[in-house]
Amino acid sequence: MLGIIRVLTTTDEHILLEHSRLMEERYPIKTVTHCIEQQPYGVHDEKTLAESIPKIVQLAKEMASQYELDALTISCAGDPALDETRLAINIPVIGAGICGAHCAAMAGNKVGVIGITDAPPERLKKELADSFFSYSYVPNLRKSTDLFGENAKKELTDKINEIIKNGANTILFACTGFSTIHLKKYLSQKISIPVIDLVDAQAMAYQILKREVNE
Amino acid sequence: MLGIIRVLTTTDEHILLEHSRLMEERYPIKTVTHCIEQQPYGVHDEKTLAESIPKIVQLAKEMASQYELDALTISCAGDPALDETRLAINIPVIGAGICGAHCAAMAGNKVGVIGITDAPPERLKKELADSFFSYSYVPNLRKSTDLFGENAKKELTDKINEIIKNGANTILFACTGFSTIHLKKYLSQKISIPVIDLVDAQAMAYQILKREVNE
Numbered sequence: 001m002l003g004i005i006r007v008l009t010t011t012d013e014h015i016l017l018e019h020s021r022l023m024e025e026r027y028p029i030k031t032v033t034h035c036i037e038q039q040p041y042g043v044h045d046e047k048t049l050a051e052s053i054p055k056i057v058q059l060a061k062e063m064a065s066q067y068e069l070d071a072l073t074i075s076c077a078g079d080p081a082l083d084e085t086r087l088a089i090n091i092p093v094i095g096a097g098i099c100g101a102h103c104a105a106m107a108g109n110k111v112g113v114i115g116i117t118d119a120p121p122e123r124l125k126k127e128l129a130d131s132f133f134s135y136s137y138v139p140n141l142r143k144s145t146d147l148f149g150e151n152a153k154k155e156l157t158d159k160i161n162e163i164i165k166n167g168a169n170t171i172l173f174a175c176t177g178f179s180t181i182h183l184k185k186y187l188s189q190k191i192s193i194p195v196i197d198l199v200d201a202q203a204m205a206y207q208i209l210k211r212e213v214n215e
Numbered sequence: 216m217l218g219i220i221r222v223l224t225t226t227d228e229h230i231l232l233e234h235s236r237l238m239e240e241r242y243p244i245k246t247v248t249h250c251i252e253q254q255p256y257g258v259h260d261e262k263t264l265a266e267s268i269p270k271i272v273q274l275a276k277e278m279a280s281q282y283e284l285d286a287l288t289i290s291c292a293g294d295p296a297l298d299e300t301r302l303a304i305n306i307p308v309i310g311a312g313i314c315g316a317h318c319a320a321m322a323g324n325k326v327g328v329i330g331i332t333d334a335p336p337e338r339l340k341k342e343l344a345d346s347f348f349s350y351s352y353v354p355n356l357r358k359s360t361d362l363f364g365e366n367a368k369k370e371l372t373d374k375i376n377e378i379i380k381n382g383a384n385t386i387l388f389a390c391t392g393f394s395t396i397h398l399k400k401y402l403s404q405k406i407s408i409p410v411i412d413l414v415d416a417q418a419m420a421y422q423i424l425k426r427e428v429n430e
Contacts, residue, residue: 086324196423204423205322208411
């Protein structure tokens with residue numbers, strides 16, 4: 001079973017369990033999800049990032065002792081507390097941003113990253129290394145909640161077409177909110193280069209970690 | 216369908232189709248495999264690497280025009296001709312070494328690489344970047360054919376236990392011959408950290424590239 005940490009405080013079960021549901025439907029992967037406390041707006045700046053780190057480590061310890069986990073993932077493009085959590089518990093720990101970066105670097109060597117922040121997540125960009133091509137966002141889509149707007153998917157698609165025209169051969173989402181609005185499905189009939197979704201990327205990494213050898 | 220290029224000339228269908236068979240059994244993935252000509256000992260030094268490049272590019276062009284391929288993979292830890300092939304054809308091209316490196320870097324941050332050559336494949340090491348931890352080989356297992364020896368799996372396991380004792384948190388095979396002898400299955404009851412097999416890694420990358428959105 002994969003433990004999922006959401007770096008956003010919510011009591012709405014539908015929001016909390018969205019990444020679980022996507023992984024269970026698409027692969028299927030058995031998961032358990034918890035979220036950190038007292039961060040209703042998640043991690044969106046240096047201060048909220050620093051605050052999240054001890055909470056993620058503590059939650060990871062609790063989940064690792066409470067459940068039979070094969071691995072644990074921090075489901076946030078910024079990979080907060082990844083190194084600290086790896087030191088704190090004895091099972092493999094993965095993070096959405098790193099998984100996305102490496103899935104994208106397997107798929108192509110000019111990765112166009114699209115997100116909602118001013119700059120790409122640092123760790124994600126570092127792990128992409130020479131495969132990083134560009135970073136973009138849509139000026140009026142800057143909060144997860146903006147993504148539920150009527151034209152959001154159309155505007156993101158226009159931006160992605162611009163990134164491809166500029167030379168990218170792979171698209172990497174740098175926001176798990178794009179998974180929630182099913183942007184990859186919307187794009188699937190509209191563009192022909194690989195698109196890496198962060199929930200898919202975490203599911204892939206988990207399959208690599210736990211794959212039993214069926215022979 | 217995934218096109219597989221084997222960088223080793225063989226008329227033995229069992230050897231030729233081994234990577235196809237492993238992918239079809241384990242995932243399943245539909246594949247077609249061809250091998251380059253006049254390299255019965257594969258790629259094992261600078262000269263044979265240089266010779267292989269135009270042959271791989273030519274074979275990739277033929278396969279891309281002959282079959283309905285979603286992607287093509289160069290199934291060799293050294294990733295020969297990867298950049299050249301990406302320029303030559305219009306479908307995503309992946310390579311065993313790069314896929315292995317990125318699967319390993321998703322799984323852990325201290326990757327112990329084990330192969331049969333004097334040094335790790337250059338591109339694989341480069342893509343691992345900061346996640347590279349060490350490179351090892353077993354002195355008397357230096358050719359693919361040595362791997363069929365009676366004690367090969369036991370000797371490789373002893374070496375892998377030494378790598379883990381030294382501090383690696385993930386093991387990456389840098390030889391597709393380890394897939395052929397089913398080393399990962401042999402290890403699965405003996406060690407507890409993630410083990411990345413290059414055939415599995417290529418299958419993962421292909422799933423990322425082609426995954427249709429089933430919702």
